[in-house]
Amino acid sequence: MKIAGDTGTISSRERFLEAIVQSAIDYAIISMDLDGLVTSWNEGAVKILGWKAEDMIGKPATVFFTQEDREDGVPQKEMTAALNNGRGSDERWHLRADGTIFWASGEMMTLRDANDKTIGFIKILRDRTEERERAERERLLMHELAHRMKNTLSVVQAIVTQSLRNAASLGDASDKLQLRIAAYAKAHEILLQRDWVSATMADVVTAASMNIGLDGSSRISADGPDVRLGPQAALSFAMVFHELLTNASKYGALSNEEGHVEISWDLEHRDGTETLMVCWRETNGPRIVSSQPDRKGFGSRLIVSSLQAFGEASVSYLQEGFVLLAALPLAKIQLQSDLSAIETAPKA
Amino acid sequence: MRKVLVVEDEVLIRLTLVDALHDAGFEVADTGSAEAAIEIIDRQTIHLLFTDIQLPGKLTGLDLAQTVFARFPDVGIIVASGRIQPASAELPPRAKFFAKPFRFDQIIACFKAMNPA
Numbered sequence: 442m443k444i445a446g447d448t449g450t451i452s453s454r455e456r457f458l459e460a461i462v463q464s465a466i467d468y469a470i471i472s473m474d475l476d477g478l479v480t481s482w483n484e485g486a487v488k489i490l491g492w493k494a495e496d497m498i499g500k501p502a503t504v505f506f507t508q509e510d511r512e513d514g515v516p517q518k519e520m521t522a523a524l525n526n527g528r529g530s531d532e533r534w535h536l537r538a539d540g541t542i543f544w545a546s547g548e549m550m551t552l553r554d555a556n557d558k559t560i561g562f563i564k565i566l567r568d569r570t571e572e573r574e575r576a577e578r579e580r581l582l583m584h585e586l587a588h589r590m591k592n593t594l595s596v597v598q599a600i601v602t603q604s605l606r607n608a609a610s611l612g613d614a615s616d617k618l619q620l621r622i623a624a625y626a627k628a629h630e631i632l633l634q635r636d637w638v639s640a641t642m643a644d645v646v647t648a649a650s651m652n653i654g655l656d657g658s659s660r661i662s663a664d665g666p667d668v669r670l671g672p673q674a675a676l677s678f679a680m681v682f683h684e685l686l687t688n689a690s691k692y693g694a695l696s697n698e699e700g701h702v703e704i705s706w707d708l709e710h711r712d713g714t715e716t717l718m719v720c721w722r723e724t725n726g727p728r729i730v731s732s733q734p735d736r737k738g739f740g741s742r743l744i745v746s747s748l749q750a751f752g753e754a755s756v757s758y759l760q761e762g763f764v765l766l767a768a769l770p771l772a773k774i775q776l777q778s779d780l781s782a783i784e785t786a787p788k789a
Numbered sequence: 790m791r792k793v794l795v796v797e798d799e800v801l802i803r804l805t806l807v808d809a810l811h812d813a814g815f816e817v818a819d820t821g822s823a824e825a826a827i828e829i830i831d832r833q834t835i836h837l838l839f840t841d842i843q844l845p846g847k848l849t850g851l852d853l854a855q856t857v858f859a860r861f862p863d864v865g866i867i868v869a870s871g872r873i874q875p876a877s878a879e880l881p882p883r884a885k886f887f888a889k890p891f892r893f894d895q896i897i898a899c900f901k902a903m904n905p906a
Binding site: 588591592594595596598599600603606677680739742747749750 | 809
């Protein structure tokens with residue numbers, strides 16, 4: 442490393458040190474005089490910061506500080522710290538020649554001559570942007586998980602309150618409670634298997650049927666194209682299908698020996714919006730005598746309110762059987778969660 | 790009878806809170822977004838507001854709470870969240886904050902203690 446202003450012969454030891462400095466390309470190693478002007482600039486500095494040595498020698502080593510830091514006098518503070526304590530730490534965003542920023546982690550030390558007189562500074566720094574972003578992602582992820590945990594507990598608390606409130610007996614409450622929580626848990630399981638990105642309509646229907654022991658039943662048909670649901674929609678649909686199947690088993694088409702449930706869905710363009718059309722139709726069940734039977738329990742309200750959060754939904758109590766129709770804009774049901782936004786988020 | 794507007798996008802929590810408030814003798818309106826809530830207060834008189842902070846759409850529950858306070862300073866307001874603990878400056882004066890999960894009976898007791906609007 443030829444330090445400008447340095448004179449005399451170059452020893453083999455100096456050549457050895459120079460080779461180390463130049464080959465340490467993951468480290469920017471920069472020396473400066475007492476005025477903060479660059480006296481050497483290694484290959485690592487070229488690689489990390491982007492300026493070439495010939496462009497930097499003799500220039501102030503403040504160009505790679507952000508304007509804000511320059512205005513705050515950060516370069517001077519670093520030099521003062523190095524003079525007073527021997528070292529000054531440099532952990533901050535720095536600028537590259539192309540104007541982009543990176544997170545630097547490094548130190549500034551004083552450079553002394555043979556008589557221990559301070560003749561300048563040496564700065565060593567690394568690009569730690571990836572590590573910093575990883576730490577930031579982890580922090581966000583932990584925060585999101587904590588939130589999700591609290592939200593899940595709130596939902597479970599609501600399930601418990603509702604199941605106890607509308608129960609005919611303690612045994613009834615216990616059944617409702619266990620099945621609802623299991624349905625909610627199964628939906629989580631499907632989402633986890635798919636990295637919390639999406640679940641298909643078919644997955645959600647199958648999981649809900651399995652939860653109450655109706656998987657593979659010839660009395661339930663489910664048919665539709667491969668439609669992916671975002672996490673929020675998948676959780677909502679899981680609860681909706683659970684309540685629908687429970688109601689059908691208790692009062693509807695699955696409560697006798699002949700009834701049938703037909704679940705169908707399709708994608709349609711409605712007013713220029715791609716829309717998921719869902720139909721749940723019960724046939725051959727016990728005849729419904731009143732158009733507003735006593736099925737306005739919590740389950741029925743949950744079904745309609747849950748779907749209305751995504752679009753339009755209505756239920757009809759036809760004599761032939763219960764029918765649910767929903768028209769849900771695809772964009773709303775495929776909305777991603779905050780968690781996937783963290784995964785793909787560009788740096789802060 | 791005092792009317793409560795419940796704004797909560799998690800349907801299970803919303804319906805359960807609506808039922809609990811009904812049982813406690815309140816009249817209740819409910820919706821899942823701040824925008825829909827503003828449409829409701831344009832048409833109906835409400836005396837009390839319960840809102841979650843994170844809501845779908847552009848407005849948060851804090852925005853809604855501030856809007857309601859600006860238009861109807863007498864409305865009693867409860868704000869809840871599992872994520873954010875708002876600074877008191879972000880809440881309208883006299884508004885109460887509840888961290889999720891909260892007990893439904895605590896929400897009711899808090900509303901009952903608020904001065905009749």
